[in-house]
Amino acid sequence: MPVKQSPSRKARGSKFTSAKKVGSTWSSIWLLALVPVLLAIGAARETLNGINLKLSVNNFNLVRKPAQYHGHGVSGPFFEGWYYKTVLPEAEGSVVFIPGVFMPKPSPEGTVLNDTLQQPHAFVMVLRDPHTVECLYYAYPLSELEATNGVGESPEARTTYSIRIGKSTFHEKGMELDLDASRLVWPSDEDTNEFLAKALRERQILHPELRFDKAGLTQEWERKALSVRGSVKFVDSVRFPTSTLNPTVMGPFSYLPALECYHGVVSLYHKTIGSVRFETAAGAKEHEFDVTGGEGYLEKDHGINFPKSWIWLQTGSFVKETGSSLLLTIADVPLLSDKGILSKIVSSIPVYGPKLVSKFRLSAFIITLHHARTNTTHNFSVYTGSRVQSVNIDAHTNTGSGAPNQEVKVVVYGRPGSDAELIVTAKRPLQVGVPLPGPMFGERNMMGLIVEETITVDVDVLLRVNGEVVFEDTGRIGGLEVVGDMQGLIGTI
Ligand SMILES: *[C@@H]1O[C@H](CO)[C@@H](O)[C@H](O)[C@H]1NC(C)=O
Ligand SMILES: *[C@@H]1O[C@H](CO)[C@@H](O)[C@H](O)[C@H]1NC(C)=O
Ligand SMILES: *[C@@H]1O[C@H](CO)[C@@H](O)[C@H](O)[C@H]1NC(C)=O
Numbered sequence: 001m002p003v004k005q006s007p008s009r010k011a012r013g014s015k016f017t018s019a020k021k022v023g024s025t026w027s028s029i030w031l032l033a034l035v036p037v038l039l040a041i042g043a044a045r046e047t048l049n050g051i052n053l054k055l056s057v058n059n060f061n062l063v064r065k066p067a068q069y070h071g072h073g074v075s076g077p078f079f080e081g082w083y084y085k086t087v088l089p090e091a092e093g094s095v096v097f098i099p100g101v102f103m104p105k106p107s108p109e110g111t112v113l114n115d116t117l118q119q120p121h122a123f124v125m126v127l128r129d130p131h132t133v134e135c136l137y138y139a140y141p142l143s144e145l146e147a148t149n150g151v152g153e154s155p156e157a158r159t160t161y162s163i164r165i166g167k168s169t170f171h172e173k174g175m176e177l178d179l180d181a182s183r184l185v186w187p188s189d190e191d192t193n194e195f196l197a198k199a200l201r202e203r204q205i206l207h208p209e210l211r212f213d214k215a216g217l218t219q220e221w222e223r224k225a226l227s228v229r230g231s232v233k234f235v236d237s238v239r240f241p242t243s244t245l246n247p248t249v250m251g252p253f254s255y256l257p258a259l260e261c262y263h264g265v266v267s268l269y270h271k272t273i274g275s276v277r278f279e280t281a282a283g284a285k286e287h288e289f290d291v292t293g294g295e296g297y298l299e300k301d302h303g304i305n306f307p308k309s310w311i312w313l314q315t316g317s318f319v320k321e322t323g324s325s326l327l328l329t330i331a332d333v334p335l336l337s338d339k340g341i342l343s344k345i346v347s348s349i350p351v352y353g354p355k356l357v358s359k360f361r362l363s364a365f366i367i368t369l370h371h372a373r374t375n376t377t378h379n380f381s382v383y384t385g386s387r388v389q390s391v392n393i394d395a396h397t398n399t400g401s402g403a404p405n406q407e408v409k410v411v412v413y414g415r416p417g418s419d420a421e422l423i424v425t426a427k428r429p430l431q432v433g434v435p436l437p438g439p440m441f442g443e444r445n446m447m448g449l450i451v452e453e454t455i456t457v458d459v460d461v462l463l464r465v466n467g468e469v470v471f472e473d474t475g476r477i478g479g480l481e482v483v484g485d486m487q488g489l490i491g492t493i
Contacts, residue, residue, distance in 0.1 A: 309484025315475030323372030
């Protein structure tokens with residue numbers, strides 16, 4: 001792997017500092033110029049695809065309020081979900097809640113939607129570790145969803161929202177939980193088997209030297225009928241610092257009104273107070289998590305489709321650097337919708353068409369490290385001019401027994417002239433993680449198992465600026481998803 005030469009301290013005087021300033025002014029102008037271009041691409045895409053105009057209007061109106069609900073007046077295809085993660089005190093495990101909304105694309109007249117997961121609905125997913133290895137999925141009709149957004153332009157109003165689903169409420173400062181076992185929905189065996197086959201296929205492609213069999217890589221899923229009750233309050237939330245140019249963690253890309261998928265960070269880090277109790281359907285205590293003194297993270301996604309492939313990694317439970325938080329995502333972003341007229345015309349060109357369409361994609365990355373001690377949010381995202389130097393996904397055999405570990409290592413350089421380097425290494429067992437339903441708007445047009453997540457990953461993080469180590473620590477109980485075609489994703493970075 002090529003190693004970047006870092007200029008010695010001596011070689012850099014005040015000249016370097018001023019050069020850096022000029023550079024940043026220029027990059028700001030350059031980025032400003034990018035906004036109308038991005039808007040034009042977005043508008044053209046929208047016209048050509050005719051997809052979800054109302055959502056694009058909401059995307060534009062809420063561009064400085066990414067935490068809020070975008071589904072008012074919107075019909076499918078649409079999804080939105082908030083990811084509430086709480087790591088237990090002493091990092092003994094974690095519990096994740098994902099409240100959200102799914103609206104399928106309209107079906108032809110007379111189609112019978114047999115399954116709750118095919119119908120428009122609100123949901124709450126629950127993952128936890130230890131104690132269960134699968135996702136609990138509670139489904140509710142849209143009549144039991146009530147979403148309220150803060151009004152006005154004050155920083156408080158912009159980040160205020162409340163999502164009530166059934167008897168549970170989720171907002172930016174906490175959640176009140178009352179999820180009854182009677183609302184649980186399980187994926188079909190067919191969906192589960194398809195998910196497993198895909199997970200194994202993707203591992204085999206990544207690690208051709210290893211032999212995989214289903215039994216060695218999957219866990220016995222139990223399908224426990226549990227209710228969840230409790231309440232969690234967030235304190236001392238750290239927000240992602242924003243500006244007009246960077247209204248969200250997506251930077252100027254936030255202004256594109258017709259992207260497939262939007263990513264937002266609500267809270268980079270917060271402390272939690274409260275408890276979460278799991279009960280059997282009869283009301284007996286199965287397990288109770290005391291989350292007072294725990295550490296939380298809150299982000300969200302919304303849009304008209306999930307990316308085809310992505311890597312997502314997050315941790316906020318650092319051993320030494322308490323209060324710090326890392327987010328790393330690399331996702332495949334199509335610039336032409338599969339369903340759009342333009343992509344149909346291009347792909348109909350004999351021989352070269354499909355290849356040409358595949359060129360209209362980019363691998364966008366959002367990589368931020370909030371360093372609590374210095375109160376600095378380092379930003380290595382695509383729109384800063386940063387560069388992903390390498391992504392390596394390797395398998396390492398454990399010394400001793402047990403299945404090998406998968407190691408995902410990403411090296412990223414700051415924008416030219418910044419002399420910053422971030423190295424992130426995440427390790428997890430190769431065993432298949434928790435299967436999570438996600439929006440599928442293709443032929444299936446339902447919430448189906450497409451996401452595989454491990455919620456107890458160790459993440460080594462090293463940040464060097466001007467040749468000096470600024471941050472070096474291990475984040476525990478991180479979340480990791482490696483989904484889809486990694487060669488395609490990494491190849492186009
Ligand atoms: C509902 O079930 C019927 C009968 O099995 C099937 O023909 C139909 O395609 C199903 N509808 C959907 C939307 O899957
Ligand atoms: C960190 O910096 C932000 C401004 O970027 C400020 O609003 C916040 O109060 C600071 N936090 C602490 C703990 O000093
Ligand atoms: C990246 O994000 C940080 C934190 O919000 C911000 O201070 C910085 O200006 C952003 N960088 C660029 C080049 O937009």
